[in-house]
Amino acid sequence: MRFVFGPVSSRRFGLSLGVDLSLDRKRCNYDCLYCELSKAKRVNFFDEPADWQAIVSEVEAALKTRAPEKLTITANGEPTLYPYLDALIDGLNAIKGGAKLMILSNGSTIGDEATAKTLAKLDVVKLSLDAAEAKAFKKVDRPDKRADIEAIIEAMARFRARYAGEFVVEVLLVKGANDTETNFDALAIALGKIKPDRIDIGTIERPSAYAVQAVADETMRSLANRLTGLNARIIPARHKRPNAAPDCASPDRHTLDRIAPDHPSSALASPDRVATDRITSDCLSSDRVVPDRHSFDRVSLIDLLKRRSLSAAEAVAILDERALALLNELLISGEIIIKTQNNKTFYAIS
Ligand code: SF4
DSSP, X not given: OOSEEEEEEETTTEEEEEEESOOSSOXXXXXXXXXXXXXXXXXXXXXXXXXXXXXXXXXXXXXXXXXXXXXXXXXXXXXXXXXXXXXXXXXXXXXXXXXXXXXXXXXXXXXXXXXXXXXXXXXXXXXXXXXXXXHHHHHHHOOOTTOOHHHHHHHHHHHHHHOOSXXXXXXXXXXXXXXXHHHHHHHHHHHHHHOOSEEEEEEOOSOOSSOOOOOOHHHHHHHHTTSTTXXXXXXXXXXXXXXXXXXXXXXXXXXXXXOOOOOSOOOOOSXXXXXXXXXXXXXXXXXXOXXXXXXXXXXXXXXXXXXXXEEHHHHHHHBXXXXXXXXXHHHHHTSEEEEEETTEEEEEEO
16 A cells, blocks of 8 residues: 555544555645654645546555545645645545545645635545734744735635535644734634634644744643634643543644554664553553554665654554664664654654
8 A cells, every 4th residue: 555544543533544645755835833744845736646546546445444434635745736636536435435535734725716626525624724813824834925824714714605514624833933812813713704613723742843842731721712602622632631542643734643553562672662662552452443564674764754753652553573673773873863742752863
């Protein structure tokens, strides 16, 4: 499988089979402070797009053995930039069976009539709206200079009016960027116009492209209280949820984590060994879904880590023993390092 991953258990969207449209590199028109992918030049188009029929065929094959609640279209970047999205959605709708078809998008292209028409064919649409103030929007999402947040908000409201499916808006908070009362008062007005079915408010949980910090729980609660009359909820960090399994499958912005627990064994002998063992054991005791574990050679493992850091739980969940040994070698040689975010350990390129 190249395009399909999972299913993974997402806190917000249930058991989801991911469909990744941008396997080889990040393709995005934003450069968010909190992006979990490595920094990359902003783009407004998908070069070398994958064949949509090949993607549908892979999903069809996966659905023969897996029964997810959702089929989630994502990308290492922005999935609505994929040029064959309309054909792909038609193809997936034809074979999805009992699963709901969903997209995770940054919302930037919703003003494009063809894109809005395409997204209206989905069962669930998740768009991001981190700021309603232009200054905060530019600071947190670092969009292409032509992006106009007022136009995006108007387009989201127009989309709501035509869209009968489940519409979720996500607000991700970064300390010192979009966590102000004025931004939230502007968001309250914008979201009152947009009228999504649900608003999810969260903050950084994983190492980001830029050195930014999460917003404190108390601040999030206080800001969320300004969205009166709207169906807003704070998504607590996984490690702060009572009885929550460790970070086996926490969602991120536009890509569902490709992880879930698997085998208990781990060849990883690193400073994090104790924590890793505990996490693996906890994950295994949950009822999560077992994914494929993968073998990586040195180049592909470094490539994976360049795109996204890997938590200790993810490492033992998705890497086979040879790849775990390689991870250890990279750690010893200094080619990768350990980073800590929210008391969790991640492996990242040094
Ligand atoms: S978080 Fe999403 S929208 Fe932002 S830069 Fe990363 S991929 Fe793009």
